[in-house]
Amino acid sequence: MKEWVGLLLRLVVGGVWIVAAGLKVTDPAQSVAAVRAYQLLPGSLVTPVGQLLPVIELVVGVMLVIGLLTRGAAVISAVLFVAFIIGIASVWARGINIDCGCFGGGGADPDAASQYPWEIARDAALLAASLFLVWLPSTKLSLDSVLFRRTPVPEGS
Numbered sequence: 001m002k003e004w005v006g007l008l009l010r011l012v013v014g015g016v017w018i019v020a021a022g023l024k025v026t027d028p029a030q031s032v033a034a035v036r037a038y039q040l041l042p043g044s045l046v047t048p049v050g051q052l053l054p055v056i057e058l059v060v061g062v063m064l065v066i067g068l069l070t071r072g073a074a075v076i077s078a079v080l081f082v083a084f085i086i087g088i089a090s091v092w093a094r095g096i097n098i099d100c101g102c103f104g105g106g107g108a109d110p111d112a113a114s115q116y117p118w119e120i121a122r123d124a125a126l127l128a129a130s131l132f133l134v135w136l137p138s139t140k141l142s143l144d145s146v147l148f149r150r151t152p153v154p155e156g157s
Contacts, residue, residue: 006139009129010064013077016126017061023104024054034106037098038087056080064133067142074133081127085120092116 024031032050035041041049056076063073088100097112099105100119138145 002136003138003140006133006136007067007141009132010067010070010139010142013074013126013129013133014061014064017057017077018065019061020103021054021058021061024101025058027104028054030104030106031101034099034101037096037101037107038091039094039096040087040090067139067144068147070139070142070144071134071137074130074137078127078130078134081123081130085123085127088116088119088123 024034028051031054032047035050035053036046057080060073060076060080063069064077084100084102091098092113095113097110098107099109099112100115101107102119133139
């Protein structure tokens with residue numbers, strides 16, 4: 001049963017990463033602007049982080065959906081969700097009203113503060129799902145189960 005739950009979580013979390021990346025990867029300037037809006041990184045890191053983030057999200061998403069190196073992808077996923085939760089909580093605490101840029105967009109948004117609790121809750125749920133996959137990376141219908149199949153050791157060896 002846990003392996004089927006893992007499959008569902010892999011597909012949900014991976015699908016979220018793929019959608020988020022797909023909406024950002026075609027507009028790197030917007031992704032950079034979204035990272036800049038958080039006012040957390042030094043200026044020299046904003047552009048590389050803004051440009052690489054959608055690519056990392058896409059790779060993590062695809063790896064989770066196909067179930068390849070699931071534990072590693074889930075660890076990266078969890079780290080990203082922790083970073084996003086910290087980022088959203090930070091702008092909320094500092095009174096900065098920005099679109100999170102989670103699914104494209106980003107930048108100033110006067111109504112953003114009302115969305116922060118929902119965004120943090122969503123990311124916390126996805127973090128929990130990622131941590132489940134770190135704990136139990138062996139799931140149904142994964143490439144890991146084909147490529148890294150454990151063969152039983154014959155008795156008496």
